[in-house]
Amino acid sequence: MATVRLYVEHPLGSGQSVPLNRDQAHYLFGVMRLGPGGDLILFNGRDGAWRAEVAETGKRGGTLACLAQVAPQGAPPDLWLLFAPVKKTRTDFIVEKATEMGARRLLPVQTDFTNAERVRRDRLQAHAVEAAEQCGATWVPELGDLVPLSRLLDGWETTRRLIWADEARAGVASDFGAQVTPGAPGAVLIGPEGGFSPAERARLTTLDFAAPVSLGPRILRADTAAVAALTLWQLHAGDWR
Amino acid sequence: MATVRLYVEHPLGSGQSVPLNRDQAHYLFGVMRLGPGGDLILFNGRDGAWRAEVAETGKRGGTLACLAQVAPQGAPPDLWLLFAPVKKTRTDFIVEKATEMGARRLLPVQTDFTNAERVRRDRLQAHAVEAAEQCGATWVPELGDLVPLSRLLDGWETTRRLIWADEARAGVASDFGAQVTPGAPGAVLIGPEGGFSPAERARLTTLDFAAPVSLGPRILRADTAAVAALTLWQLHAGDWR
Numbered sequence: 413m414a415t416v417r418l419y420v421e422h423p424l425g426s427g428q429s430v431p432l433n434r435d436q437a438h439y440l441f442g443v444m445r446l447g448p449g450g451d452l453i454l455f456n457g458r459d460g461a462w463r464a465e466v467a468e469t470g471k472r473g474g475t476l477a478c479l480a481q482v483a484p485q486g487a488p489p490d491l492w493l494l495f496a497p498v499k500k501t502r503t504d505f506i507v508e509k510a511t512e513m514g515a516r517r518l519l520p521v522q523t524d525f526t527n528a529e530r531v532r533r534d535r536l537q538a539h540a541v542e543a544a545e546q547c548g549a550t551w552v553p554e555l556g557d558l559v560p561l562s563r564l565l566d567g568w569e570t571t572r573r574l575i576w577a578d579e580a581r582a583g584v585a586s587d588f589g590a591q592v593t594p595g596a597p598g599a600v601l602i603g604p605e606g607g608f609s610p611a612e613r614a615r616l617t618t619l620d621f622a623a624p625v626s627l628g629p630r631i632l633r634a635d636t637a638a639v640a641a642l643t644l645w646q647l648h649a650g651d652w653r
Numbered sequence: 654m655a656t657v658r659l660y661v662e663h664p665l666g667s668g669q670s671v672p673l674n675r676d677q678a679h680y681l682f683g684v685m686r687l688g689p690g691g692d693l694i695l696f697n698g699r700d701g702a703w704r705a706e707v708a709e710t711g712k713r714g715g716t717l718a719c720l721a722q723v724a725p726q727g728a729p730p731d732l733w734l735l736f737a738p739v740k741k742t743r744t745d746f747i748v749e750k751a752t753e754m755g756a757r758r759l760l761p762v763q764t765d766f767t768n769a770e771r772v773r774r775d776r777l778q779a780h781a782v783e784a785a786e787q788c789g790a791t792w793v794p795e796l797g798d799l800v801p802l803s804r805l806l807d808g809w810e811t812t813r814r815l816i817w818a819d820e821a822r823a824g825v826a827s828d829f830g831a832q833v834t835p836g837a838p839g840a841v842l843i844g845p846e847g848g849f850s851p852a853e854r855a856r857l858t859t860l861d862f863a864a865p866v867s868l869g870p871r872i873l874r875a876d877t878a879a880v881a882a883l884t885l886w887q888l889h890a891g892d893w894r
Contacts, residue, residue, distance in 0.1 A: 633788075
């Protein structure tokens with residue numbers, strides 16, 4: 413049985429006492445069956461990972477005691493994922509997978525063919541937290557509000573290379589490696605089912621900081637495309653090198 | 654609106670009439686709202702892709718008329734995915750994603766830490782069919798019955814290179830490309846949540862035809878690992894080159 417990992421907002425440090433909220437208490441004591449003295453790992457995105465033990469249990473709360481740091485604070489590569497929200501479960505999966513794959517910021521974007529009018533940011537954030545706990549990260553990616561793609565492009569910092577998955581390039585040999593620079597800021601953009609509109613394609617094509625890439629000869633669903641594109645980015649420019 | 658694509662078992666050819674079963678009739682006429690004369694694409698894994706139109710509609714059946722071939726019969730690279738079945742939805746996702754990613758055979762394997770005793774092969778096959786229809790393939794991958802990993806390894810054709818995702822290599826630089834040969838038969842093995850047992854690791858390590866690879870510094874869920882590993886295989890040895 414793997415050690416339980418828990419994301420908390422509280423500061424972590426030697427001898428630090430960490431209070432639990434109701435959800436955390438339910439998860440640790442109800443679901444994971446930890447009792448007094450039970451071991452776990454804590455992280456908060458700032459202080460590294462800490463070994464801790466259960467000091468007090470309760471139905472609506474409890475307290476953990478921080479024992480020793482077991483990993484320094486890490487950080488994902490400077491990689492953003494821009495994605496058009498799709499159906500609920502698939503959007504949840506995109507957030508989960510992007511967290512495992514080590515994206516630093518997750519930005520839901522409204523495109524011409526996006527159906528979603530809004531995203532449940534709290535729900536998606538919870539998926540990101542759970543994925544971070546599971547995959548061994550010491551951070552949780554930052555989740556943005558839904559913004560129109562056009563507005564995001566208007567204010568784009570041009571030093572950040574934007575790679576967009578282009579369905580029209582289906583079948584072109586993979587050209588990802590030539591488009592990214594190891595260690596440099598990057599972003600990957602995945603369109604909705606139905607792809608980008610002609611107007612969006614026209615604009616993306618004129619942008620010096622953006623490049624279209626092929627994701628093989630088949631048309632991938634948005635969640636598959638997100639994992640595949642993040643894999644290639646991490647391989648060529650990120651922390652899989 | 655993209656053209657509807659439908660997988661059928663029936664032979665396809667010029668002037669060929671194709672009968673529909675109840676499920677297909679419900680999908681085409683009920684869900685996709687096609688009426689008489691409506692256009693669609695058919696494939697059966699043997700005769701390429703054909704443009705067809707609705708000849709007769711009905712609640713429990715109907716008939717399509719094959720008009721003209723629009724794509725030759727394709728084939729995925731000689732790539733197998735071996736995966737330990739996990740929870741229901743995630744297993745469905747593995748099958749869907751492996752189809753989009755272009756695996757030719759999908760083999761559920763029983764490992765020491767696999768929880769599933771059986772898999773619903775008809776259910777998984779339906780997911781593979783739907784994914785093939787959606788991604789533009791002209792074939793559907795072959796889905797095997799659940800077999801013990803040890804038995805599969807006993808009868809392994811040693812010319813097929815087996816790449817296994819090794820959690821113990823988390824953080825090692827990506828070494829996938831060095832382990833595969835473009836155009837040669839290959840297979841990717843993804844373990845269950847909890848990884849491989851010490852006995853399985855020991856055996857895999859002794860096999861000349863098998864090689865462990867790293868999938869980055871984080872622990873990926875089985876479905877994420879499947880997409881990432883298939884991406885790397887297709888990039889280095891398959892039809893993404």
